[in-house]
Amino acid sequence: xxxxxxxxxxxxxxxxxxxxxxxxxxxxVAIIGPNGAGKTTLLSILAGIxxxxxxEVGAAQGTVGWVPQQAALYRRLTxxxxxxxxxxxxxxxxxxxxxxxxxxxxxxxxxxxEIVARLSGGNQxxxxxxxxxxxxPSVLLLDxxxxxxDPRQRARLWEFVSSLAETNGTTVIFSTHDIQEAERYxxxxxxxxxxxxxxxxxxxxxxxxxxxxxxxxxxxxxxTAFVAFLHxxxx
Amino acid sequence: xxxxxxxxxxxxxxxxxxxxxLVAYPVLIAVLVGFAISRSPDKPRVAFLNEVPSDSRVRVxxxxxxxIGVSDxxxxxxxxxxxxxxxxxxxxxxSGDVLAALILPADLVDRINSLSTPFPSTPRxxxxxxxxxxxxxxxxxxxxxxxxxxxxxxxARRIAAEGGKFLGLVLDGGQFSVIGQTIExxxxxxxxxxxxxxRPALPPGQLRDSVDEVIRFTTLARNNLDNAAPLLSRLSQxxxxxxxxxxxxxxxxxxxxxxxxxxxxxxxxxxxxxxxSLALEREENAFARLTRGLVSRSALLTEKVVLGLAVGxxxxxxxxxxxxxxxxxxxxxxxxxxxxxxxxxxxxxAAGAALxxxxxxxxxxxxxxxxxxxPIAFLSLIPSGALGPALYDVIxxxxxxxxxxxxxxxxxxxxxxxxxxxxxxxxxLAILIxxxxxxxxxxxxxxxxx
Numbered sequence: 001x002x003x004x005x006x007x008x009x010x011x012x013x014x015x016x017x018x019x020x021x022x023x024x025x026x027x028x029v030a031i032i033g034p035n036g037a038g039k040t041t042l043l044s045i046l047a048g049i050x051x052x053x054x055x056e057v058g059a060a061q062g063t064v065g066w067v068p069q070q071a072a073l074y075r076r077l078t079x080x081x082x083x084x085x086x087x088x089x090x091x092x093x094x095x096x097x098x099x100x101x102x103x104x105x106x107x108x109x110x111x112x113x114e115i116v117a118r119l120s121g122g123n124q125x126x127x128x129x130x131x132x133x134x135x136x137p138s139v140l141l142l143d144x145x146x147x148x149x150d151p152r153q154r155a156r157l158w159e160f161v162s163s164l165a166e167t168n169g170t171t172v173i174f175s176t177h178d179i180q181e182a183e184r185y186x187x188x189x190x191x192x193x194x195x196x197x198x199x200x201x202x203x204x205x206x207x208x209x210x211x212x213x214x215x216x217x218x219x220x221x222x223x224t225a226f227v228a229f230l231h232x233x234x235x
Numbered sequence: 236x237x238x239x240x241x242x243x244x245x246x247x248x249x250x251x252x253x254x255x256x257l258v259a260y261p262v263l264i265a266v267l268v269g270f271a272i273s274r275s276p277d278k279p280r281v282a283f284l285n286e287v288p289s290d291s292r293v294r295v296x297x298x299x300x301x302x303i304g305v306s307d308x309x310x311x312x313x314x315x316x317x318x319x320x321x322x323x324x325x326x327x328x329x330s331g332d333v334l335a336a337l338i339l340p341a342d343l344v345d346r347i348n349s350l351s352t353p354f355p356s357t358p359r360x361x362x363x364x365x366x367x368x369x370x371x372x373x374x375x376x377x378x379x380x381x382x383x384x385x386x387x388x389x390x391a392r393r394i395a396a397e398g399g400k401f402l403g404l405v406l407d408g409g410q411f412s413v414i415g416q417t418i419e420x421x422x423x424x425x426x427x428x429x430x431x432x433x434r435p436a437l438p439p440g441q442l443r444d445s446v447d448e449v450i451r452f453t454t455l456a457r458n459n460l461d462n463a464a465p466l467l468s469r470l471s472q473x474x475x476x477x478x479x480x481x482x483x484x485x486x487x488x489x490x491x492x493x494x495x496x497x498x499x500x501x502x503x504x505x506x507x508x509x510x511x512s513l514a515l516e517r518e519e520n521a522f523a524r525l526t527r528g529l530v531s532r533s534a535l536l537t538e539k540v541v542l543g544l545a546v547g548x549x550x551x552x553x554x555x556x557x558x559x560x561x562x563x564x565x566x567x568x569x570x571x572x573x574x575x576x577x578x579x580x581x582x583x584x585a586a587g588a589a590l591x592x593x594x595x596x597x598x599x600x601x602x603x604x605x606x607x608x609x610p611i612a613f614l615s616l617i618p619s620g621a622l623g624p625a626l627y628d629v630i631x632x633x634x635x636x637x638x639x640x641x642x643x644x645x646x647x648x649x650x651x652x653x654x655x656x657x658x659x660x661x662x663x664l665a666i667l668i669x670x671x672x673x674x675x676x677x678x679x680x681x682x683x684x685x
Binding site for chain 1: 238242519520521523524
């Protein structure tokens with residue numbers, strides 16, 4: 001997937017200011033930054049939900065799966081009914097087979113008959129992701145997927161997402177507020193602040209950048225180093 | 236679209252209480268409103284206490300009129316609840332069992348009879364009212380005024396008729412009974428005839444001139460009293476009513492009430508369901524996912540309208556079938572019922588979609604739907620002439636912008652051949668379907684924000 005010179009304005013405010021992004025198959029890219037940095041805006045443009053005022057998004061090979069921050073599913077339907085509904089809307093040749101595959105993948109086969117509203121937040125998020133994966137996308141966009149999950153649910157989620165990239169070669173682009181999570185699971189980090197891309201590289205490369213620009217924070221934990229980096233860049 | 240429809244029906248099935256309330260509440264309201272409209276103008280219940288002694292008679296001169304049955308005539312127009320005392324009458328009114336109490340006091344006839352004496356007193360009847368609210372007070376006052384006008388009219392006609400008889404005696408002569416004795420009255424006509432025959436026998440002079448004077452007087456008096464007789468009979472009701480119906484769309488009141496009930500049900504079921512199910516797509520965060528290539532916005536709107544229409548059609552038809560057990564309906568016009576319900580339902584659906592697209596949460600949207608639908612429905616029931624012309628014009632404009640009034644006209648026109656023009660109502664609804672459809676489509680743009 002490739003995006004070039006993305007600009008998005010809401011009235012007078014510029015939510016994105018010429019952001020570029022290029023990803024490879026099987027990459028795990030974390031988009032990090034403070035509140036209002038433009039993370040969700042960037043993901044929604046990549047997902048095709050909203051259109052940029054300037055710039056363009058290159059067509060990916062295959063489809064782009066999108067998993068919004070809040071679970072986008074019907075809480076009064078069962079797990080299976082949700083998956084079947086979206087498989088049918090995506091016009092799968094065999095919706096039942098696709099549904100079974102996702103139930104296996106998410107480990108929710110035994111809870112297929114359960115009403116979604118009665119599941120934990122973590123399990124709801126797994127279905128949310130499973131719906132995003134129904135179309136077997138080559139690129140999966142996840143908007144803050146671990147928000148509201150407890151540590152155990154979070155660990156399960158990242159295990160699941162990492163396996164998608166490693167086993168299926170799915171490119172995963174996710175946004176997060178959790179800097180440690182980004183360091184741990186993101187093979188690449190895109191740092192956004194006030195709609196501007198400040199950094200694009202690995203966690204080690206970001207630490208090197210901190211060492212150059214804010215040496216006093218270089219040996220601190222990753223979050224402190226990141227905050228010092230933002231501060232040094234005027235954010 | 237069918238999968239979305241199936242999904243919405245599954246969700247509805249999973250919320251039995253909500254589904255029950257969605258259907259039961261409007262049906263209950265509709266039936267109550269419908270029958271309140273149809274039943275209220277029927278005979279009102281009035282407590283009636285007649286203290287006038289049964290042998291009392293109204294007298295004209297020395298003649299007693301026969302019993303003219305004022306109380307019977309009053310009880311033809313209202314449902315009289317006979318009471319035995321003033322206290323009982325007051326209690327009946329206070330408890331709300333009757334609209335008012337009418338008391339004919341014992342001295343009523345004496346007072347009427349005193350009108351022809353040198354010392355007349357005003358005859359009075361007593362009315363006990365419970366003016367617990369202004370609307371009821373006005374209604375009761377109007378009813379009682381109307382009743383008393385009727386009673387006065389009956390008495391005046393009777394007096395005029397008796398007066399006419401006396402006038403006839405003065406003019407043409409005849410027999411007149413007084414205190415058990417029969418008196419022969421000569422009458423003006425006979426007096427003139429006798430004097431005219433007598434005149435040639437009198438010698439010219441003062442006596443003959445006097446007879447000529449009397450003959451002239453009797454002729455003049457007879458001619459004038461001839462004119463007075465019809466005038467006296469008209470006095471009791473000087474103005475006659477010549478009624479012409481301009482707008483002949485007057486189906487029976489029961490049919491109109493059923494139309495109101497059916498339109499109420501259709502409006503609430505469709506508007507709430509469409510608005511709520513559309514808002515649910517946003518509340519569940521599913522809208523963006525759906526419209527990301529899976530379903531077009533227009534298809535989503537259409538699906539919601541079809542959902543509301545299907546449920547609304549079913550509920551309305553069931554309600555009509557139920558009401559048909561009590562009031563005979565023209566089943567031969569079933570095709571027209573369907574046309575009216577589908578057109579009305581589609582317009583309500585489009586309006587519901589516009590409302591649903593305006594809100595973010597199901598509860599807020601449901602509240603909005605109630606806040607819009609209920610007052611508009613009531614405004615649509617205000618008849619012309621009930622308000623000042625300027626205010627009525629404003630209400631007419633407001634109600635024309637919402638589908639309730641044309642849907643009601645279509646429903647009435649479909650249920651009864653004497654109803655309003657179905658074609659005009661369908662044309663109005665078609666315009667509203669397009670307008671609200673466009674509005675909803677425009678409002679859906681706001682849904683796009685993630």
